[in-house]
Amino acid sequence: MIVIENGLVLTGRDLIPEKVNIAIEDGVIREITTEKISSSDKIDASGCIVLPSFINAHTHIGDAVAMDEGDGKSIDDIVKPPNGIKHQILESSSSKDLIQSMKNAMWDMLDTGTTTFIDYREGGIDGIKLLEKASEDIPINKIVLGRDPVIFDSEASDSEVRSKLKKILKHCDGIAPSGFGEITDETAKIIVEECEKQGKIASIHVAEHEKVQKDSIVCTGKSEVERAVESGFKLLIHFTHPQKRDFNAISSIDASIVCCSRSNGTLSVGIPPISDILHNKINILLGTDNLMFNSPNMFREMEYALKTTRGYSKKYLSPSDVLKMATTNVSKAIDIDSGIIKEDCVADIMLVKQLSKNPWLSIINRTESKNIICLIRKGKIVYMR
């Protein structure tokens, strides 16, 4: 049993700071108490904040092999399948290089306090297997959303699509097509149905930039968000350019949004309306999106999201709300029993030096990798500094 004592612990869903001690056993948080707990294995967290380790809710880890390529080109030139710069580089890279770059990215995540990531994995079953191989010896929790090329084939029959999806779902945690520009509404519905049958995740990019929303409305009379909601997707990525009625659409099915503020900034497509999303009581998570143009560092993502949102909305956004987007909000979106410090939860925890009196700002505004004193994944110490 590991005991963490004397720390300022951000507890529960709302990350309330409390001076409590934590006992961890068999990978799980057994006890949270103000009393002393006896154990021979103690971590002294004096001067530290103890918080859930981060969950990066949206990555494309495969394109870590193409870091900083294509800067300045249009979003379609860089990432649109199948001929974007990203796809050309992926196509021409060796498995060895792809695996090594994914390994480096996962160690980067651990180094910056992330123990779970939700990845959009391209390349069908082979692509999933590459990530399996890359993560073999790395103590990180990966949630892999795959895709089969059949979803882009408008000639494929419904039964063909279903059978390919069933096959790929044996290898991954869900399905994530890129967006409505590449698939039909029928295919979208089949994806959600097949995922739901198996209790898996169906996710899609929506409203990333103005043009995709406009194109969708011109072609179908509906926004990308409305089509995603009608299809039943519960995990929507971006939502950078919603229409007013998109907010109600999302609320009606209790979907969650993953905002990727730095990605939107890099691609010059806008700033996600985080204040308005919160105002509409919609659950928000944060993701760092393509490794190609962003490091998977959630400290950077939180700081950028906090400050661009305040600047853009001209309203106060509390740092505790932003920290929740990187930790406890995830359990409202997907079935996961970590990301929150409460009894019986998986012990995915980090200790960081407290650098200012405000614990949430100390984390978002001040903390760097070097300030992470200890990272714990499933009750095991990943590193101690």
Ligand SMILES: [Zn+2]
């Ligand atoms: Zn993405």
